[in-house]
Amino acid sequence: MYNDREQAGACLPVFCATFFSAVGQTMDYEYLFELLAGGVIKGSIYALIALGYTMVYGIIQLINFAHGEIYMISAFVAFIVAGVLTMAGHGGLSVLVLAALVAMLYAAAYGYTLERIAYRPLRNAPRLSPLISAIGASIFLMNYVQLAQTPDFLPFPALVPDFEFLEPVARYLSSIDLIILVVTVVTMLALTVLIKYTRIGKAMRATQQDMVMARLVGINVDRVISATFIIGSVLAAIGGVLIGSRTGQINAAIGFMAGIKAFTAAVLGGIGNIPGAVLGGIVLGVAETLGAGYISSAYEDVFAFGLLVLILIVRPAGLLGKAVRQKV
Amino acid sequence: MREMLTSLKNAVGIALWFVFLTLPLLVVRVNTLNNEIEWRWENLGWIAGVTALLALAWQLSLRWRDRQRDRSVTQDEEEGMVPRATLQTLLDNRVLCRRLLVGAALLAAAFPWLVSTAQNFYHVNVMVSALIFVVLALGLNITVGLAGLLDLGYIAFFAVGAYTYALLSKAFGLGFWTCLPLGGVAGMLFGLALGFPILRLRGDYLAIVTLGFGSITKIVLENWDAVFGGAAGIAGIPRPDLFALVLDGRQKAVYSYYIILALVVLTIFVTVRLKNSRIGRAWMALREDEIACVAMGVDMAATKLSAYALGAFWAGLVGVVFAAHNNFINPDSFTFMDSAMILAMVVLGGMGSILGVIVAALALKLLPEYLRAFAEYRMLVFGTVMVLMMLFRPQGLISNMRRRYAAGTKGGGDRD
Numbered sequence: 001m002y003n004d005r006e007q008a009g010a011c012l013p014v015f016c017a018t019f020f021s022a023v024g025q026t027m028d029y030e031y032l033f034e035l036l037a038g039g040v041i042k043g044s045i046y047a048l049i050a051l052g053y054t055m056v057y058g059i060i061q062l063i064n065f066a067h068g069e070i071y072m073i074s075a076f077v078a079f080i081v082a083g084v085l086t087m088a089g090h091g092g093l094s095v096l097v098l099a100a101l102v103a104m105l106y107a108a109a110y111g112y113t114l115e116r117i118a119y120r121p122l123r124n125a126p127r128l129s130p131l132i133s134a135i136g137a138s139i140f141l142m143n144y145v146q147l148a149q150t151p152d153f154l155p156f157p158a159l160v161p162d163f164e165f166l167e168p169v170a171r172y173l174s175s176i177d178l179i180i181l182v183v184t185v186v187t188m189l190a191l192t193v194l195i196k197y198t199r200i201g202k203a204m205r206a207t208q209q210d211m212v213m214a215r216l217v218g219i220n221v222d223r224v225i226s227a228t229f230i231i232g233s234v235l236a237a238i239g240g241v242l243i244g245s246r247t248g249q250i251n252a253a254i255g256f257m258a259g260i261k262a263f264t265a266a267v268l269g270g271i272g273n274i275p276g277a278v279l280g281g282i283v284l285g286v287a288e289t290l291g292a293g294y295i296s297s298a299y300e301d302v303f304a305f306g307l308l309v310l311i312l313i314v315r316p317a318g319l320l321g322k323a324v325r326q327k328v
Numbered sequence: 329m330r331e332m333l334t335s336l337k338n339a340v341g342i343a344l345w346f347v348f349l350t351l352p353l354l355v356v357r358v359n360t361l362n363n364e365i366e367w368r369w370e371n372l373g374w375i376a377g378v379t380a381l382l383a384l385a386w387q388l389s390l391r392w393r394d395r396q397r398d399r400s401v402t403q404d405e406e407e408g409m410v411p412r413a414t415l416q417t418l419l420d421n422r423v424l425c426r427r428l429l430v431g432a433a434l435l436a437a438a439f440p441w442l443v444s445t446a447q448n449f450y451h452v453n454v455m456v457s458a459l460i461f462v463v464l465a466l467g468l469n470i471t472v473g474l475a476g477l478l479d480l481g482y483i484a485f486f487a488v489g490a491y492t493y494a495l496l497s498k499a500f501g502l503g504f505w506t507c508l509p510l511g512g513v514a515g516m517l518f519g520l521a522l523g524f525p526i527l528r529l530r531g532d533y534l535a536i537v538t539l540g541f542g543s544i545t546k547i548v549l550e551n552w553d554a555v556f557g558g559a560a561g562i563a564g565i566p567r568p569d570l571f572a573l574v575l576d577g578r579q580k581a582v583y584s585y586y587i588i589l590a591l592v593v594l595t596i597f598v599t600v601r602l603k604n605s606r607i608g609r610a611w612m613a614l615r616e617d618e619i620a621c622v623a624m625g626v627d628m629a630a631t632k633l634s635a636y637a638l639g640a641f642w643a644g645l646v647g648v649v650f651a652a653h654n655n656f657i658n659p660d661s662f663t664f665m666d667s668a669m670i671l672a673m674v675v676l677g678g679m680g681s682i683l684g685v686i687v688a689a690l691a692l693k694l695l696p697e698y699l700r701a702f703a704e705y706r707m708l709v710f711g712t713v714m715v716l717m718m719l720f721r722p723q724g725l726i727s728n729m730r731r732r733y734a735a736g737t738k739g740g741g742d743r744d
Contacts (some may be wrong), residue, residue: 063535076353076723083358084365102352109349116713125722126477132675136714137667143708148353149369155360260539260664267536298551305540312537316528 018062035287035293037172041246043185043285048239049262050269050277051191052232058272059210059228060123065134066114066151067236068259069141070107072252074237075156075244076145078103082157083131091224096159100241104234110141111233120222145252153251156244180242187238187279195274208272263300264308270321279319283307335387343380348373401696418444431728436589440582452581453653458693459588460650465673465689466595466682467642473680474637475614480667481522481542485515485640485719487549487662489647494562494657504568508648514706515644516637523636527629542667549659561658570653586651591649592686595642599682602638611635612680676717678724 008182049071060295077101085095086184116139122130173181195201206214220297239321243258261284269280284304291303311319354375356365443451489511496502496510526537549556556562567580568587600607610631613621621630635744651657669692677688695713699706715724 073353080352080356080358083360084356085367087358087363089635106349106352113349118719121719122722125718126679128472128671128675128679129718130723132672133715133718135672136711136718139665139707140711140713140715143705143711145353147704147708148350148356154358167441256664260543264536264540267533271533296551299547302544302547305544308540309537312529312533313525318533 027115031293033291034172037177038293039286039289040176040282041180041285042289043265043282044180045239045243045246046258046262046265046285047234047278047283048184048187048224048242049258049279049296050071050265050281051235051274053263054266054269054271054274054277055204055228055232057266058213059204059225060119060130062130063134064119064229064232065131065259066118066137066141067232068255068257068262070110070114070137070255071240071258071262072234072250072255073110073141073145073240074103074107074233075240075250075254076149076252077106078237079154079156082159086108086157086159092159092161095157096241096245096296099159100238103241104237107233107237107240108230110230111236112324115229120225129229138259141265142252142255149252151252153249156248156250158245158248160245178244180246183238183242187235189244189307191235191274195230200224203229242309257301261304264304267318268308271316273318273320273322276318276320283319331391335384335391338387339380339383342383343348343376346379347372347376370519375491377503413611417732432667436596438641440585449578449581451705452578452585454697456581456584456588456653456695457650458697459494459585459592459689460646460653461670461673461693462686462689463588463591463595463642464670465677465685466592466599467639467646469601469674469677469680469682469685470599470611470642471635472674473637473685474615475611475632477635478538479639480535480539480664480671481545482639482643482670483662483664483667484542484545485518485643486647486650486666486743487545488518488640489515489644490651490657490661491549491556491562491647493648493651495567497566498562504566504648504652508645509536511648512641512645515647516641518644519632519636519638519640522640524555527632539664539667542662542664546659546662557658559659561660563656565651565655565657568612568649572637584649588646588649588653591646596682596686603680607631608632676714676724678726681726682723684724 021201049067052067052070053064056067078096081099081102082095085091085098112144114137118133119130122133160176160179163178195204203214203219203224204227206217206219207221211221239258243254262281265280265284266277267280269276269285271280284307286302287307288300292300295303315321346698351372355368357368359366389716434463434577439453439455440449442456464486468479470478471482472480492511492514493504493507496507497504522538522541526534529537550559568583603612610621610626611627612629614631614635618628621631650661670689673689673692674685674693677684677686680735692710696710697705699709
């Protein structure tokens, strides 16, 4: 999960072929760059959510279907905090930061509780049981938010001021886009440092390699798994707040599709592989935006899943995933 | 007494934690239209009270279970869960089993006349949709339960069957009975088409690709207006015909009921026969250990493809019944949630166990229907039930028993 592999090139031919055949006729570069920028931004959000999936999967081989709901809940918490503060007369970037911090706190709390209630008792159950439990938890959380708040769309307050220095490139990059990029890059760097150089990161890598051995050398595996859920949830919260500010509206159902897309991104990159999740997210975002921009926006999701199927046929372990040789 | 005190302390702690968790979402409601904030502090009291009580009950039940276990110094080496043990002895009794089966068959046959009147046949219609899902769950049971291939896009085959009938009856005026096998075959062909490219994939990669396939199917149905009628779907699909007889509303419903009941019986029969056949054994071997299975000389590709194709066949078949029964189909009936629901039926029932899958399918389909009184909360309850079921019986309601040979008994527990 934490080993880099430089095999991204494998998918490039497929990708380029579809890409250039679509672009060939018009070759409007401005439009193309606009789409590319949009795709990368979208992909960064996918990557943030995909990291939670991939980390959890790397350790306990569970598709955490409720991960998308954590993302949705954190968007709601941020919306509530921001809403209360804006009505009290505050505004601007500081409110967004505060809202994001509270959202991250709550995402961590929800992620931890979810793991304790729905997954931990099933650690030794048949492989599909935690999956069903996850689907149940996902349904529960979605309906809980619908009942507690509203099933309708809510307008997320616009808290990001227009940066003046972005004037010349405003067509490609708005100020919220810049924030998304910066935050994503910083988060990824922080995550890399956390996993490579800290004690808990080391424990996570050990648990991922071999849970029994990790336990034997004195690692508290339960705590490591909790930490993984918490870190993944915090990353999802960052994604949730950012996407809320960018699209300007949230709803109790957003978690579902975002979750599926992010999981697709994680598989695309090679599930369990952290750089893979980032690459997968960005490839997915770009492919979707290009497909929607050049062919038809109604089929956006078809491009995402079509790309996934294509790549998995060519490289069954994902872009950066190692083909694990099975030993008997 | 000290035990009681710690339980109480834990319960309070848990309640406080949940109060913290639900604080923003349950208390504050920001009304952006007229710039108001609604504070609902009373919800916190509810949460605190209910979670504290639940936590207390939970701990007491755990302690009670421990005490019970200590008392009955674990007589059987299996965990000895009480309900399972009694159910197992019940199922071991062949005579009783046969009697129960006959009773169930009679009840199923008489059901539509017992619960409907000439004007009100709501319950029959509900049962038809529930039985449709029973067949779907039994079909998915072949792919997931027997062959161990996780399929998260199963509903797509159902859609293929439904649209096959809708389009064929619209375009060529073909009748229900002609389309029924055609729908099944169409589903099967789609199963094969999906199966071929993903033979190499394993486990969760397989899951996500099938999920993607299901989503793609739905999006195409939604957006290709010219052929599939787009989001509005196709209306005016003819009901099943019976020798050109004219049926009234109730008779139509009852007729659909008997058709789907016959399909359920057929599915059970075929699955039972398949399970103990050469190919069924191959599926189960593949599920248990792919490498060992291939080393034993089982053709992996053919086995996997047949599992997909046969699973998809039932979905396509019952899709035709669904379209005919509803008169109307649109892409909203074929969402990922439905796929997840069918999978939940298979897993909740106990993978590979036919009786369990039927019980789970009926429960999962009928519960939300009759919980409509609590319409708002039913999905919430549904999600909770799914989690709780997994926590208490991760192996499913009625777990699949293998044929066992023990000294002194003749064959023994082979049933489903």
